[in-house]
Amino acid sequence: MDVEQSAIRPLSQRLLQLLRDRGPLSRAELADRLDVPRPRLLTELEALVGSGIVREAGPAASRGGRRSTLVELRGDLRFAAVDLGAASIDVEITDGRLEPVAAYSEPADIRSGPKVILHRVSEILAKFKVEGAYERLEAIGIGVPGPVSFRDGVPVSPPIMPGWDRYPVREVLSREHGCPVVVDNDVNIMAIGECYGGVAHSVDNMLFLKIGTGIGCGIYLGGQVYRGTDGCAGDIGHIQVDSQGPVCACGNVGCLEAVFGGTALARDALAAARGGRSPALAERLAQSGTLTARDVADGAAEGDPLCVQLIRQGGRRVGGVLAGLVSFINPSMIVIGGGLSGLGHLLLAEIRSVVYRRSLPLATGNLPVVLSELGPRAGVVGAAVLASDLAFGRPS
Numbered sequence: 001m002d003v004e005q006s007a008i009r010p011l012s013q014r015l016l017q018l019l020r021d022r023g024p025l026s027r028a029e030l031a032d033r034l035d036v037p038r039p040r041l042l043t044e045l046e047a048l049v050g051s052g053i054v055r056e057a058g059p060a061a062s063r064g065g066r067r068s069t070l071v072e073l074r075g076d077l078r079f080a081a082v083d084l085g086a087a088s089i090d091v092e093i094t095d096g097r098l099e100p101v102a103a104y105s106e107p108a109d110i111r112s113g114p115k116v117i118l119h120r121v122s123e124i125l126a127k128f129k130v131e132g133a134y135e136r137l138e139a140i141g142i143g144v145p146g147p148v149s150f151r152d153g154v155p156v157s158p159p160i161m162p163g164w165d166r167y168p169v170r171e172v173l174s175r176e177h178g179c180p181v182v183v184d185n186d187v188n189i190m191a192i193g194e195c196y197g198g199v200a201h202s203v204d205n206m207l208f209l210k211i212g213t214g215i216g217c218g219i220y221l222g223g224q225v226y227r228g229t230d231g232c233a234g235d236i237g238h239i240q241v242d243s244q245g246p247v248c249a250c251g252n253v254g255c256l257e258a259v260f261g262g263t264a265l266a267r268d269a270l271a272a273a274r275g276g277r278s279p280a281l282a283e284r285l286a287q288s289g290t291l292t293a294r295d296v297a298d299g300a301a302e303g304d305p306l307c308v309q310l311i312r313q314g315g316r317r318v319g320g321v322l323a324g325l326v327s328f329i330n331p332s333m334i335v336i337g338g339g340l341s342g343l344g345h346l347l348l349a350e351i352r353s354v355v356y357r358r359s360l361p362l363a364t365g366n367l368p369v370v371l372s373e374l375g376p377r378a379g380v381v382g383a384a385v386l387a388s389d390l391a392f393g394r395p396s
Contacts, residue, residue, distance in 0.1 A: 009393075011036065011044045016053065016073070016392040020097055024057040024072040045071065053077075073097065078134035079387040080177075082121055082142040083186060083379030085339075086110050086160055086213035086262075089117070091124045092380040093133045098196075098388060102133035103380070110145060113163040114172075122176050137179045139391040141383030142169065143189035145214060147232040153183040156231070159238075159249040160214060182390045186210070186379055187234060188225045190372075191218025193382030194335050199373035207331045208372075209236075209322065210338035211347075213262040214249075217325065236325070237261065241317050256321055260314035262340055265293045268310055278306035297343045308346065315347045319354025326359040326367065337372030344371075 014034055019025065025033070031041040048054040049071070057072040077096030082089070087109060093102040104124055108117060121142075128134060146158020153170025155161060174181045191208035200206045200220070208218035215237035219226040227233050237257030238250050245254030246264070258264055269291045273281035280299040285291055299307030322334060334355070336348060352369045359367075372378055 009044070011040070012048055013393050015041075015044060015048065017389070019054065019071070019073050020388055020392075023097060024070040026068040026070055028068055030071070076135065077391075078137055079384050079391065080125055080134075080137050080140040081380040081383035081387060082140065083189065083383055084108075084110060084117060084121075084142065084144045085186065085379075086145050089120060089124070090376065090380050091121065091128075092377075092384065093125075093128050093137075094384045096388070098381070098384045100380075102128045102131065104128075105376075110161050110164075114167040114169065118169065118172055121173070125177065137177055139179050139387040140173055140177060140181045141189065141385070141387035141390070142173065142181065142183050143186035143379050143383055144169065144183065145186045145212075147230075147235060148183055148185045150184055150227050150231045153181065155183075159251075180390050182386045184225075184383075184386060185216065185218075185227075185231070185234075187216035187218040188227065189382030189386060190337055190378040191220050191335075191382065192225060192385050193374055193378040193380070194337065194372055195220055196385045197374060197381050198335070198378060199370055200333050200335055203333045205329070205331045206333045206335060207322070207325060207329065208335045208337060208378075209318070211261070211318065211336065211340035212338035215257045215261050215318070215338075219329065220331075221329070236321055239321055241321065256317060260317050262293045265296055265310060265314065265340070266291055269293075269296050269307075272306050272310070278304055280304035280307065293340055293343070300343070300346055311343050311346050312350045314340075315350025316354055318347075319351040320358065322351065323355050323358035326355055326363050330363050332367070334367065334369040335372050336369070337375070337378050341371055341375075 018033055031038040053074055054071050055074055057070040059069055073096035079094050081092045081094060087107060089108045090105045092100045094100055144155050146161045147156045149156050154166050154168055155164045157165050169183045170181045187210045190210055194200045194208055195203060195206060204223045206220040210216050217234040217236045219234045238255045240254045241256050242254035242259055246258045247253055248255035248258035269281050272278045273285040273291060280302060281291060281295060284295045296307045296310055300311055348371060355369060356364050374381055
C-alpha cells in the first residue's frame with residue numbers, strides 16, 4: 001500500500017518519523033521512546049506492518065533472554081528533494097531514512113520561467129527513474145528562491161523570479177509525478193536541513209542566514225520553521241540598510257540584498273576593477289570578461305585590500321540586521337549558508353563582531369555564529385525532510 005493511502009494517525013506519524021530518524025528499533029524501544037503503553041504501540045505497529053509501510057528487520061542484539069524483533073521502514077520508500085536557486089538546480093532521491101540514493105546538480109537561470117525550470121526538474125527525475133533510483137515517489141519537496149504561500153504551494157510576487165507569481169508549482173509537479181508535493185522558500189528548507197542533519201541538529205531555536213544571489217533568513221523556533229501569516233517571515237534581504245543605496249529588484253531602495261547579495265558584490269567588484277581601485281580584480285576581468293563573488297573571495301585570500309574591504313563592508317551590513325533579530329528573537333545559534341558563505345571566515349568574523357557588539361550581552365553570551373555544516377546540501381536535505389513529513393501525514 002502507498003504511504004498516502006494508509007490513513008496514518010498521529011501516533012503512527014510519530015512512529016514513522018522515529019524510524020526515519022533512528023533506523024530499525026525494537027517494539028520495546030519504540031514504546032519507550034514514544035512514551036505510550038505497549039499494547040497501544042503494538043496495535044499501531046501491526047496496522048503499519050499490514051499496510052506495508054513498515055516491515056520486520058530481523059532480531060535485535062541479544063541482551064539476555066528472548067531476543068526481540070526489530071522493525072524498520074520499507075526499503076523501497078523514495079522521496080524527491082529539489083532545491084531551486086537563482087542560478088542552479090539541485091535534485092536528490094532519498095530512501096525512507098533520507099539517505100541519498102541519487103543526486104544531480106546543474107546551472108540554471110530561475111528567470112527562464114516556471115515552465116522551463118519545472119520541465120527540466122521533471123526530466124532529471126525521469127532520468128533517475130530510468131536509471132533505477134526509484135519505481136515511484138512517495139512525495140516531492142521543493143524549495144524556490146522567493147516568498148511562498150506554504151498553504152497554497154505557490155510563489156508569491158518573488159522579486160528575482162519573473163513569471164513565477166502564483167504559478168501552481170505544487171499542482172504541476174503533483175500531476176506530473178503522481179504524488180503529493182510540498183513547496184517552500186529555499187531558506188526555510190535550508191534551515192530545516194541544517195537542523196535535521198547539520199550543525200544545528202540539537203537546536204530548537206535557530207536563525208539560518210542564506211547569503212547568495214539574494215539574502216534571506218530561516219527562522220526555526222520551538223523545533224519548527226516559523227513562516228509567518230502569509231509565508232514571508234525572514235525575508236530580511238528587503239530590510240532597508242541605506243536610504244541612499246541602489247535600487248533593489250523588489251523596487252525599493254537600499255535593501256540589504258541590493259548592497260550585499262551575490263549580484264551586488266559582483267556589481268561592486270566590476271566597478272572597482274574598471275575604476276582602477278583593484279589591480280587583482282582588473283586582472284581577473286581582463287582574463288574572463290566578467291567578475292563574480294568568487295573572484296572577490298579569491299582576491300581577498302590573496303590579500304587584495306579592495307576585496308577585503310568589500311567583504312568586511314558586507315559583513316557589517318549583515319551583522320547589523322542580524323543584531324536586531326538576535327535582540328528580538330534570542331536564538332541559541334546562527335548558521336550562515338548559501339553561496340556567499342564561501343567568502344569564509346573573513347565574512348564570518350565581521351558578522352560575529354557586529355552581532356556580539358550590538359546585541360545585548362544576555363542574548364549573545366552563549367550564541368555561536370557558525371558556517372553551515374551541510375553547505376550546498378542543506379536545501380535538498382530540508383526538502384527531503386518536508387517530503388517525508390508530508391508523506392507520513394505530519395504537518396510541517
